[in-house]
Amino acid sequence: MKIKLGIKELCAAAEEEIETITVDDALMLYQTDDVIIVDIRDIRELYRDGKIPGAYHAPRGMLEFWVDPQSPYHKPIFLSGKRLVFYCGGGMRSALATQAVQQMGLENICHIEGGFAAWREAKHPIEPVQAK
Numbered sequence: 001m002k003i004k005l006g007i008k009e010l011c012a013a014a015e016e017e018i019e020t021i022t023v024d025d026a027l028m029l030y031q032t033d034d035v036i037i038v039d040i041r042d043i044r045e046l047y048r049d050g051k052i053p054g055a056y057h058a059p060r061g062m063l064e065f066w067v068d069p070q071s072p073y074h075k076p077i078f079l080s081g082k083r084l085v086f087y088c089g090g091g092m093r094s095a096l097a098t099q100a101v102q103q104m105g106l107e108n109i110c111h112i113e114g115g116f117a118a119w120r121e122a123k124h125p126i127e128p129v130q131a132k
Contacts, residue, residue, distance in 0.1 A: 011092045014099035019110035023122045026085055026112045030054075030124075035083045040097050041116065045089060046129040052087070052119060053127040060093050067101050078106065087112040087119070 005013075021029070029035045030052065037055040039046065040063060051057070056077060058066055065073040078084070084106065088094040094111035102109060112119065120126060 007092065011095045014095040018095060018098045018102055020091075020095070020113045021085070021110050022113055023118045023124060026087070026119070027122075027124050029083065029085055035085060036077060036080065038084055038086045039116075040086055040088050040094055045116075047131050049116065049120070050126040050128045052116070053125050055087075060088070060097055063097050064100055064104065067104055067106060082108075084109045085112060086110070088115045090117050091115040 026037070030037055037052050039051050039055040039057050040060040041051075041057075042059060043057070046057060058075070058078075062073060065071045066075040067078045068074055069079060078101075084101075086094040086098050086101075086109065088097070088111075091112065091114045094115055098109055098111040114121075
């Protein structure tokens with residue numbers, strides 16, 4: 001069976017609809033009180049690689065459920081009114097996640113180009129995450 005759109009096409013389409021910021025822009029935003037950095041990677045990635053200090057972990061598979069106030073899984077942090085900056089490992093999952101929550105109606109959101117890999121390459125702060 002042949003698919004109609006691959007992940008590259010889906011991500012390219014998402015990038016046309018969303019705001020993408022550099023890791024340096026993300027670092028400046030990270031240092032303000034009106035921003036929440038949201039890590040959508042799998043928990044095993046956090047354990048293995050660490051995370052941006054203070055980032056809120058929202059696994060990609062639960063994101064829409066956590067955003068929707070009608071969901072039994074809703075997390076109020078997503079309706080805080082603060083700017084939300086999403087990131088994943090390389091920027092593809094976060095592009096799709098940002099597009100999805102933007103379609104749900106969230107505003108003042110963006111994602112980090114290159115994701116955590118770009119953050120680490122820029123030598124920005126990283127904190128370890130211990131398995132519970």
